[in-house]
Amino acid sequence: MSASLLELRNLSGGYPPVSVFRGVDLTVREGEAVGLFGPNGHGKTTLLKTVAGLIDPWDGDIVFAGDRLNAEGRMRPRTSRHLNYDLFRKRRISAEAVVRQGLIYVMQGNLLFPEMTVEEVLDIAPQAARGRKGTKQMRDLVEELFPRMRERWRSKIRFLSGGERQMVSIAVGLLALPRLLILDEPTLGLSPKLRIELCDAIAKIRARNVPLVVVDQNVEFLTSLVDRLYLFDHGTITQEIDGNEMPSHEEVMTMMFGEAH
Ligand SMILES: Nc1ncnc2c1ncn2[C@@H]1O[C@H](COP(=O)(O)OP(=O)(O)OP(=O)(O)O)[C@@H](O)[C@H]1O
Numbered sequence: 201m202s203a204s205l206l207e208l209r210n211l212s213g214g215y216p217p218v219s220v221f222r223g224v225d226l227t228v229r230e231g232e233a234v235g236l237f238g239p240n241g242h243g244k245t246t247l248l249k250t251v252a253g254l255i256d257p258w259d260g261d262i263v264f265a266g267d268r269l270n271a272e273g274r275m276r277p278r279t280s281r282h283l284n285y286d287l288f289r290k291r292r293i294s295a296e297a298v299v300r301q302g303l304i305y306v307m308q309g310n311l312l313f314p315e316m317t318v319e320e321v322l323d324i325a326p327q328a329a330r331g332r333k334g335t336k337q338m339r340d341l342v343e344e345l346f347p348r349m350r351e352r353w354r355s356k357i358r359f360l361s362g363g364e365r366q367m368v369s370i371a372v373g374l375l376a377l378p379r380l381l382i383l384d385e386p387t388l389g390l391s392p393k394l395r396i397e398l399c400d401a402i403a404k405i406r407a408r409n410v411p412l413v414v415v416d417q418n419v420e421f422l423t424s425l426v427d428r429l430y431l432f433d434h435g436t437i438t439q440e441i442d443g444n445e446m447p448s449h450e451e452v453m454t455m456m457f458g459e460a461h
Pocket residue numbers: 215220238239240241242243244245246247308385
């Protein structure tokens with residue numbers, strides 16, 4: 201079995217004072233794709249933002265490529281009405297440092313700079329990969345995956361469709377030369393045609409052995425893509441399903457919501 205690339209150990213977090221996820225253990229091995237599936241609003245994005253260094257873990261550890269990404273210890277509970285942000289920041293390393301390590305989180309909702317053109321965004325993206333090799337090959341892969349971006353090269357981001365923006369977001373993630381690429385709901389709200397294009401592109405990224413964590417509401421897509429699937433409910437992982445036991449959409453729904461779903 202290959203070495204683990206990302207290990208979440210007993211990870212808890214949220215938006216103080218509201219706890220969102222608790223006791224999460226999750227592993228991604230080298231070359232592996234892992235899926236996370238769960239109902240809306242149960243904390244998947246909050247978990248991933250914590251891994252990306254955007255919000256603080258309250259307890260537990262995030263280990264990436266053998267390095268712990270958080271400071272040791274538990275976050276102290278809030279003791280006064282006046283938030284002491286130093287306490288909350290204590291356990292986090294900077295999002296920039298996380299990116300430098302090659303842990304790339306493509307946020308839900310394709311948050312790009314609306315006034316920049318596609319060309320400008322893709323030109324600055326490799327900055328995140330400073331010091332690591334492979335930009336040329338990754339540019340070729342991006343062109344192969346998203347040929348429609350050529351036509352939109354000089355368009356401002358705000359004039360793109362949701363699907364096109366999502367493609368640019370993933371392209372930005374790739375140009376950061378990920379050692380692990382995390383995609384948070386990449387197909388959310390897309391037309392059927394663009395959804396198929398995007399699922400195909402993600403499958404091709406998978407075929408290049410880029411390690412992936414993918415959150416998506418489309419069970420068929422997830423189960424066809426990943427080596428392992430984690431079910432996530434009310435802020436905890438309720439089940440881990442191995443690739444050779446991948447359930448159908450119906451079976452996943454029963455596991456999550458019971459027979460009466
Ligand atoms: N910035 C924030 N401040 C406070 N609470 C938040 C914030 N963002 C999200 N929440 C709350 O945290 C909980 C988990 O939200 P989160 O977005 O992590 O869930 P999710 O599983 O990713 O949902 P979805 O499937 O809709 O993307 C929700 O109750 C949400 O309202």
